[in-house]
Amino acid sequence: MKTIIQLENVSKIYTGGFKAVDGINLGILEGEFVTLLGPSGCGKTTTLRMLAGFEEPTRGRISLDGQDITDSPPYRRPINTVFQDYALFPHLSVLDNVAYGLRTGKRKLGQALVAERVKSALGMVGLLGKADNRPGQLSGGQRQRVAMARALACQPRVLLLDEPLSALDVKLREKMQVELKQLHQQLGITFLMVTHDQKEALVMSDRIVVMHDGKIAQIGTPEDLYDRPASAYVADFIGASNLLHGKVSALGDGFAEVDLDGAVLRGRLADSARGLAVGDAAVISLRPERVQRVTDGESKESLSVFEARVMNRHFHGYDVRLDAKIGGRYQDLAIDLRRDSIAMVDSLPPMGEVARFAMTAADALVFAEDQQ
Numbered sequence: 001m002k003t004i005i006q007l008e009n010v011s012k013i014y015t016g017g018f019k020a021v022d023g024i025n026l027g028i029l030e031g032e033f034v035t036l037l038g039p040s041g042c043g044k045t046t047t048l049r050m051l052a053g054f055e056e057p058t059r060g061r062i063s064l065d066g067q068d069i070t071d072s073p074p075y076r077r078p079i080n081t082v083f084q085d086y087a088l089f090p091h092l093s094v095l096d097n098v099a100y101g102l103r104t105g106k107r108k109l110g111q112a113l114v115a116e117r118v119k120s121a122l123g124m125v126g127l128l129g130k131a132d133n134r135p136g137q138l139s140g141g142q143r144q145r146v147a148m149a150r151a152l153a154c155q156p157r158v159l160l161l162d163e164p165l166s167a168l169d170v171k172l173r174e175k176m177q178v179e180l181k182q183l184h185q186q187l188g189i190t191f192l193m194v195t196h197d198q199k200e201a202l203v204m205s206d207r208i209v210v211m212h213d214g215k216i217a218q219i220g221t222p223e224d225l226y227d228r229p230a231s232a233y234v235a236d237f238i239g240a241s242n243l244l245h246g247k248v249s250a251l252g253d254g255f256a257e258v259d260l261d262g263a264v265l266r267g268r269l270a271d272s273a274r275g276l277a278v279g280d281a282a283v284i285s286l287r288p289e290r291v292q293r294v295t296d297g298e299s300k301e302s303l304s305v306f307e308a309r310v311m312n313r314h315f316h317g318y319d320v321r322l323d324a325k326i327g328g329r330y331q332d333l334a335i336d337l338r339r340d341s342i343a344m345v346d347s348l349p350p351m352g353e354v355a356r357f358a359m360t361a362a363d364a365l366v367f368a369e370d371q372q
Contacts, residue, residue, distance in 0.1 A: 004030040010060030020046040022214035033191040035201040038211035080151035084163040088135040095131040121153040161193035235285040256366045261328025267364030281369035288336040290363035294356040303358035
């Protein structure tokens with residue numbers, strides 16, 4: 001696949017010197033579903049707005065199909081945006097909302113072509129039967145699909161999605177995640193989405209761009225980011241992760257042991273932590289679901305066994321989360337145990353008691369303390 005969008009050393013600096021985006025480089029392949037992910041203020045929405053043409057970069061270059069569009073106005077870019085609030089006209093019908101951009105401005109088309117485009121777009125999102133309704137007569141999910149249809153009617157090369165599901169309730173949001181992914185596969189055009197919801201990004205994206213303080217922290221597939229995070233920041237942001245602080249007590253064969261003031265855990269050395277030495281401050285990242293319970297008398301020779309004091313527990317249906325304390329400094333440790341039987345919850349250690357748990361070194365990552 002060829003690269004359709006290229007950002008080269010792109011920055012956006014506002015009055016007063018605030019760097020919303022700080023020298024990012026990013027290539028997006030044609031037909032990809034890419035997500036810009038990060039907390040508020042990380043620069044993801046500013047990046048999206050620069051691609052759409054609503055913001056001008058302070059420096060750097062943006063190209064589409066090899067052509068420089070850095071200074072091109074929005075109407076000259078084959079890019080359309082689905083906004084967070086959908087921006088539908090409440091007094092117009094669904095049909096007229098979808099047709100609006102085709103009847104006005106630089107894209108003004110003939111009546112027959114407008115009708116053809118609108119019918120096709122509404123068919124794609126399954127709303128042909130709602131053409132005469134107004135937005136106020138539709139559900140949240142239907143309004144979201146109208147906004148999608150309006151953008152698709154203009155036949156963009158790239159579709160930008162600005163927090164498109166944030167206004168929906170949890171169940172509808174999950175349903176629309178599947179629908180959007182299926183629509184992307186059906187259309188084959190490039191989708192670029194902005195969200196702060198890491199679960200949404202993991203479900204929908206071919207690749208995820210994790211942003212932090214205006215910079216790109218890591219780019220990769222959902223599996224890469226979850227299993228091989230480049231930093232403690234990414235490990236913590238993508239899914240739940242225990243970040244436990246200690247000192248390196250032993251090194252060897254790409255692994256390190258980290259002493260948490262009494263409890264010692266073993267994990268893989270992250271690529272960025274290859275220079276760690278014994279005695280250095282380190283952070284070990286451990287996913288809550290990668291921890292196993294060890295019952296009295298049970299042998300776990302292939303695993304690292306440790307003790308932790310259970311402080312609380314939370315029933316989630318499919319699993320039970322334990323809040324525990326580990327090490328001499330009593331650091332917080334979350335443990336997710338799969339509920340494999342109804343009796344399992346009753347067999348868990350009482351709150352306040354010390355229990356034994358186990359993990360494999362391959363399931364934990366060790367970072368240098370200053371590489372977060």
